[in-house]
Amino acid sequence: MKRLMCLFASVVLMLGSGQALASVLSFKFQDKIQNDGVGTIDLFSPALKEKVSNGATLEAFRRDNNGALVFSVSLNEPNDGSENSESQGVAIESVELRLIYATETVVITDLSTVTYSLLLKKGNTNRALYSTIVGDSQSNRTSSDILSEMNGSSFDGTLRVPVARDLTDLMGATFTVRFLVVDRKLTDPEAFYDFAGADEEIALLSSADATYLDALAPGRALAPLTLNASGEALVNWTYYPSNDGYYVASYEDLFPKQGDYDFNDLVVAYRVAMDTNANSEVSRITGSGYLVARGAAYNHDWRLRIALPTWASGLATYNFYEASSLTPKLGFPKQQWVSGELDLLLAENIAGEFSDGSSTYVNTFHEQAVVEGPRFDFSVVFDLPVPFADIEEAPFDPYLYVYDTEYEVHLMGKSPVLGYSRNAQNSLTVFKDENNYPFALVIPDDFAPPLAAVDMGLAYPDYLEYVLSGGAQKTDWFRRPVVERVKNVPFKNW
Incomplete structure (x- = not known):
């Protein structure tokens, strides 16, 4: 009743x-x-x-x-x-x-x-x-x-x-x-x-x-950056690119020469999360990722830089793990003070850390068995919370240092930052060639890198139109590969 x-x-x-x-x-x-x-x-x-x-x-x-x-x-x-x-x-x-x-x-x-x-x-x-x-x-x-x-x-x-x-x-x-x-x-x-x-x-x-x-x-x-009507955080964590996704950074390491333009000299997957307080300020930044593929004879460092206000400071802690290991490698965790920017060396001397045992090329040949890559993670705790709006926008500045050439390789629009690289002294501070072709890309995590020595334009036929249009056309070019010319590496299952 x-x-x-x-x-x-x-x-x-x-x-x-x-x-x-x-x-x-x-x-x-x-x-x-x-x-x-x-x-x-x-x-x-x-x-x-x-x-x-x-x-x-x-x-x-x-x-x-x-x-x-x-x-x-x-x-x-x-x-x-x-x-x-x-x-x-x-x-x-x-x-x-x-x-x-x-x-x-x-x-x-x-x-x-x-x-x-x-x-x-x-x-x-x-x-x-x-x-x-x-x-x-x-x-x-x-x-x-x-x-x-x-x-x-x-x-x-x-x-x-x-x-x-x-x-x-x-x-x-x-x-x-x-x-x-x-x-x-x-x-x-x-x-x-x-x-x-x-x-x-x-x-x-x-x-x-x-x-x-x-x-x-x-x-x-x-959901990212979820606020109430007063701009106060309802959800503390904002994920980049998402809570279960990764950015994929892919590089051509012969900069400033185009080389074979296969964009698999180093492939890195990474994600970042920011802990926001009730005033839309970030108190902590964390991140993690994997080395996905390596198709190069050259040796590299991989770094992630996030620009901050000049007054921002804090302590960063980061780890590097061998494939499948839950225990950090000897010498980790490492710590460094952060001041005005976050610039972490998350994968060092990669030639010595990532191989399939018989070749410096990993996960880049058609017949090659997939090798699980090493992983890294980091956490930064700020001394004072940093306004969300004052932190560099994603995908930030993931960049490569090439030992053999002593050059940095960044995304288009970014600038070299290492005092010991040769970019500034050789006036090589623009990371695209005369035809607007980049040397570094950040792509969603459904991207499969081209096989060794396969030009990106042959692996992804829409890529040429994307580049020549300045990124205005064929923005989803990476969704339509020629399947026999790319290597699927299921790193999200590692």
């Missing part, structure tokens, strides 16, 4: 005079947010035709949510960039709730969400705080109300629009949502909060379902 009374209470809302308002059971709309990131939703058009939505319906939801309409989006983002099935998100640039009465039209543009992030809108130069919706790929989520369309659904975060006036006499209503277009050339948090999936469903929530989803917080624990 108590269960029946609870269900009855959840579907009928009474005015003070005793007049019954419409049922308050969460439901989906027929219209969707399109894959261009914009959707105008007719609030009088439920997805199920047997449902009825009108002014009385919306007023019931407004009263149930204490003077607001609360929506939810079923995220349908691909496992691309830093998103994955466990955590994905979008940012909201604007909303417009248009309320059409017989004699006037009222437009409301205020909104609030549980989560926010500092993001760079495409075309802008500075990050700003934007509302976000975070979720995952669960498709059978249990609702707080079994009669609600949320029960067994895949809906994620909530979006709240305050409405101060009665909606009973509405003639019509629309809700327009515009997702933020971020600069997709950047990594997290922009890479996470972009949108690139199929159409997104949207639903109107009862207070019970809104409270349930807010408490469930799907995907939030793994």
